[in-house]
Amino acid sequence: MNQSLADMRRDYTRDGLSEQQAPAEPLSLFQQWFADAVKTEQAPVEPNAMTFATVDSEGRPHCRILLLKGLDERGFTFFTNYLSAKGEQLASQPFGAMTFFWPSLERQVRIEGRVEKVTPAESDAYYQVRPLGSRLGAWASPQSQVIRDREQLAELLAKTEARFQDQEPSCPEHWGGYRLLPERIEFWQGRSSRLHDRLNYRLEDGAWVRERLAP
Numbered sequence: 001m002n003q004s005l006a007d008m009r010r011d012y013t014r015d016g017l018s019e020q021q022a023p024a025e026p027l028s029l030f031q032q033w034f035a036d037a038v039k040t041e042q043a044p045v046e047p048n049a050m051t052f053a054t055v056d057s058e059g060r061p062h063c064r065i066l067l068l069k070g071l072d073e074r075g076f077t078f079f080t081n082y083l084s085a086k087g088e089q090l091a092s093q094p095f096g097a098m099t100f101f102w103p104s105l106e107r108q109v110r111i112e113g114r115v116e117k118v119t120p121a122e123s124d125a126y127y128q129v130r131p132l133g134s135r136l137g138a139w140a141s142p143q144s145q146v147i148r149d150r151e152q153l154a155e156l157l158a159k160t161e162a163r164f165q166d167q168e169p170s171c172p173e174h175w176g177g178y179r180l181l182p183e184r185i186e187f188w189q190g191r192s193s194r195l196h197d198r199l200n201y202r203l204e205d206g207a208w209v210r211e212r213l214a215p
Helices: 002-006 026-040 085-092 120-128 132-140 150-163
Strands: 049-055 061-067 070-072 075-081 095-102 107-117 175-189 197-204 207-212
Touching: 026 070, 026 095, 026 107, 026 175, 049 085, 061 075, 061 085, 075 085, 075 120, 095 175, 120 132, 120 175, 132 150
Parallel strands: none
Antiparallel strands: 049 061, 049 095, 070 075, 075 175, 095 107, 107 175, 175 197, 197 207
């Protein structure tokens, strides 16, 4: 097993990333790379899937896969249950890190910064465009809590369906969006012999500073 893992390697030769290709600020480059991922990544890969990391009150890290659901000049938005484990961690330590990996393009993007809740109006607007099953699930699932078995979850969903049988479900107060306000964004382009290109943007006194990092 260990030997087979040691032998697993891939040489990255698809592309490079030079300073001449990179703008002075990172969001437009992310939008360009994301558009490339949407065109290139093959199903069932979701190009907006990311690893999202948080830290709890004891300094222990936690990560999971989430889906990016919004991007503008303010930052990167995702939605979840505010009472979940990640919600509790963000209430205690309001910082997070995102990692996007697009293997077909041999690209990775790392984003770090402070995390804040979006407005209730923004949460409601996104909630209303979700499929009905997902809207009901936001009410039914006590996310991150221990439950007896799958049947208990089915029972909770049945009760929720009965509750909203004659009305559209509204956005729960315990569910909504977070926005990561980027302070650091690193673009990684795989290169041959592990000599990868890494361009890092960090926010300093309100302006983006771009620098190259050794691989």
